[in-house]
Amino acid sequence: IPLKSDDAIRSAVKSLVEEVHVIDVHTHLFPPNHGKLMLWGIDELLTYHYLVAEYFITAPATITPEKFFALEKQAQADLVWDSLFIQRSPISEACRGVVTTLSELGLGELVERRDLNEVRKWFAKQTPEGYVDKVFELAKIKYVLTTNIPFEKKETVHWYPKAKEFDTNRFHTGLRVDQLLTGNWESIKEALDEMAIEHTIEGVKQLLEKWITIMKPKYFMTAVPPTLEFPSDEEMSTYAPSTINSATLLRRVLLPLAEQHHLPIAFKFDSVRPINPALREGGDGVVTTKVSTLQKLCLNYPKVKFLATFLARVNQHELCVLANKFGNLHIYGCWWYCNNPSIVEEITRIRVELLGTAFTSQHSDARVLDQLIYKWKHSKAVIGGVLQDMYVKLFHAGWSLTREEIQRDVERLFGGAYEEFMQK
Ligand code: REL
Ligand code: ZN
Structure with a gap:
């Protein structure tokens, strides 16, 4: 039965978006059996690098980043809490996120009393496994994609020589290979040595093929350094086949592997790292790079599928035009x-x-982990609002709409379109 009024349409869209179970196509989460790599709880929430960077805007000169990072996690969290939640109102997006998360967990009363210690006591009673269930349920997550770096020893020990078993229905892996495009030869070499593979272009390919077998990733992912341009055929012909640099690692390793293994490459453009190294993860910045780098990839590699997200606001329009032209390109997320x-x-x-x-x-x-709760709640509120407007406009144009049709579309926008693209 068609929906008969603006109000009926708005309320249908609102509830369908709130209720949809999402596929989270990029996270940095780890399953419980990855030990300390799995971050969760109030102290991790408060020391998220977004909040640490915000803290340092107004931190006293006596607390330098060096001193701050030398403190225990809980002491760092105390400083952030006092500065951003007690001395001022937590109105930034990252701060509000902590508030939403705690409220959704049912800790509203403790938040009301600003009682950080009671909040800590509540978290101390949770177990990692039980907490994953709770968060996935609250945030309405079907599954997440994780970021798995074969060049990071603290990660690879969970995979090699013996892979740990974990819930692969809810945690899908993504093979993260920034080291190739930054030409970080030191860490590539270490990873090669670890598996006793020779230091050649072929060796790097072999290494990644081993990791594909071990991790069974859904895609490759890498940030694109702002200085990297798509190397032309002419430029490539100036390199001996054995040359190892970011251009050859892109065109002789990553792109051929993506094609052979039918693994899409998920790119992230426009970050520049770091612009203030003292802030560590929080020290990266944004820069506007050329969208045409991606256009050249899509055009020259029609058999490779690309996922892409851009950090610079000004690039978003151009990116949409590009996605409108290439069936081998899929845009994801607001990064x-x-x-x-x-x-x-x-x-x-x-x-x-x-x-x-x-x-x-x-x-x-x-x-x-807990951030899934607020990130999805906040995003759904905004995206749902936009969709309400879009469907009402369509209705006024003369198109009748059913709840089922809207539901089908909403499911696409929150994961279905990604799965369709991956299966293409
Ligand atoms: O995957 C990335 O490159 C980035 O998203 C991260 O490095 C970044 O620190 C992340 O936490 C931002 O949201
Ligand atoms: Zn990320």
Whole structure:
């Protein structure tokens, strides 16, 4: 039965978006059996690098980043809490996220009393496994994609020589290979040595093939350094086949592997790291790079599928036009500094207007498990609002709509379009 009024449409869209179970196509989460790598709980939430960077804007000169990072996690969290939640109101997106998370967990009363210690006591009673269930349920997550770096010893010990078993229904892996595009030969060499593989281009390919077998990733992922341009055939011909640099690692290793193994490459453009190294993970910045680098990849590698997200706000429109031209390109999420309601709203409008439902509206980028709760709640509120407007406009144009049709579209935007693209 068609929905008969603006109000009926708005309320249907609102509830369908709130209720949809999402596929989170990019996170930095780890399953419980990865020990300390799995981050969760109030102290991790408060020391998320977004909040640490915000803390340092106004921190006293006596607390340098060096001193701060030398403190125990709980002491770091105390400083952030006092500065950003007690001395001022937590109105930034990252701070509000902590508040939403605690409220959704049912700790509203403790938040009301600003009682950090009671909050800590509540978390101390949770177990990692039970908490994963709780968070996935609250945040309505079907499954998440994780970030798995074969060049990080603290990660690879969980996979090699013996792989740990974990819940692969809820944690899908992504093979993260930034070291190739940054030409970080030192860490590539270490990883090669670890598996006794020779230091050649062929060796790097072999190494990644081993990791594909071990981790069974759904895609390759890498940030694209701002200086990297798509190396032309002419440029490539100037390199001996054995030359190892970011251009050859891209065109002689990553792209051929993606094609042979039918693994899409998920790119992240426009980050620059670091612009203030003292802030560690919080020290990266944004820069506007050329969208045409991606256009050249899509054009020259029609058999490779690309997922892409851009950090610079100004690139979002050009990116949509590109996605409108290439069936081997799929846009995902509003990344990091774009994951703020004002920008999510703007980006989502442009995307729907140019691409309909052929994109993935958001990913959480969660590093701390609990962040799934607020990142999805906040994003759904904004994206849902945009969709309400879009469907009402369509209705006024003369198109009748049923709840089922809207539900089908919403499912696409929160994971279905990603799965369709992956299966293509
Ligand atoms: O995957 C990335 O490159 C980035 O999303 C992260 O490095 C970044 O620190 C992340 O936490 C931002 O949301
Ligand atoms: Zn990320």
